[in-house]
Amino acid sequence: MSEKVKRLKPTPDTLRELYLKSGNKCAFTGCPQLMIDENGVFIGEVCHIEGAMPGGERFNKNQSNEDRRKFENLMLMCHKHHKITNDVYKYTVEKLREMKKNHERKFTDIETKIAESIKDYAKEDIISMPKTLNGMNEYFAWGQDQEELLETIKQINVFAENLKQLPHGTRAILAIVCERVEKEKIVGAIEFKVPASEIQKVSRIAFNDLKEHLAILIKYKMCYIEKDWDEIEKIYLNTGAYDGWWGDIKEYCINKNISLAEIITNLDFSMLD
Incomplete structure (x- = not known):
């Protein structure tokens, strides 16, 4: 007679192993979210690869209740990525097991940890794209149909992919610039500009560090300046490359x-839905 399916809590030893091998980071590839905050509060979620109960994602009826709560079937993830991995077609059992293995190996395999400490971290950033863009379509009264919205989403994806090339800190500076620029109409155009000194003071970074971020933003055509580096007065958003956005x-x-x-630094464009 088969056992009745019931949800069992992970044992203390299993939880301890999960915490130790998590590196205090969400197991979803590229996610920097902490599992335990600065106050020692556990803010992550214990997630099942194969569901704990019938109807759960990737539920395996051939597993025992004990198997479902074992270390091998559990991952620590943030709430956002716990929800994202509910897509069982995109995130199969095999894919999640591989993700878990790769994540935990970083904190148990010293050689791998050293080798991976020098890399292009921007490639690990994840873009969350809008699916419908209905929010912006309604707010701005664009009147676009679904086909037109899909084309707009493609344009956003190009914009997002270019943002992804930037270091996380540079995107953070860009977000501050975007928040603080003032729109000014000039002959035949609109400028978005902000004093460089204002960005330096509110971000509390050295002027040389600000110039390094600006050099990257200029390379990727996000911003521009009008004067020499030693005489920077204003920072301008590049409306030529991203007209209207x-x-x-x-x-x-x-x-x-x-x-x-959330959008510019964390690349969460799904909020435009």
Whole structure:
């Protein structure tokens, strides 16, 4: 007679092993979210690879109740990525096991940890793209149908992929610039500009560090300056490369009470839905 399926809590030893091998990071590839915050509070989630109960994602009826709560079937993830991995077609059992293995190996395999300490971290950043863009379509009264919205989403993806090339700290500076620029109409165009000294003071970084971030932003055509490096007065958003987006994204975020940093720094464009 087969046992009745019931959800068992992970044992203390299993939880201890999960915490130790997590590196205090979400196991989803590239996610920097802490599992235990600075106050020692566990803010992560213990997630099943193969579901704990019938109807759960990737439930395996051939597993025993004990198997379902074993270390091999559990991962620590943040709430966002716990929800994202509910897509059982994209995140199969095999894919999640491989993700778990690769993540835990970073904190148990010293050679791997050393080798991976020098790499292009920007490649691990994850873009969350909008699926419908209905939020912006309704707010700005674009009147676009689904086919037109899909084309707009493709344009956003190009913008997002370019943002992804930037270091995380540079995107953070860009988000501050975007928040603080003032729109000014000039002959035949609109400028978005902010004093460089203002960005330096609010971000509390050295002026040379600010110049390094600006050099990257200029390379990727996100910003530009008018004077020499030693005489920077204003920072301008590059409306030529991304015509209309800076103003639209900023206005939408302000009116919907969305943090620009979530979109520009954390690449969460799904908030535009």
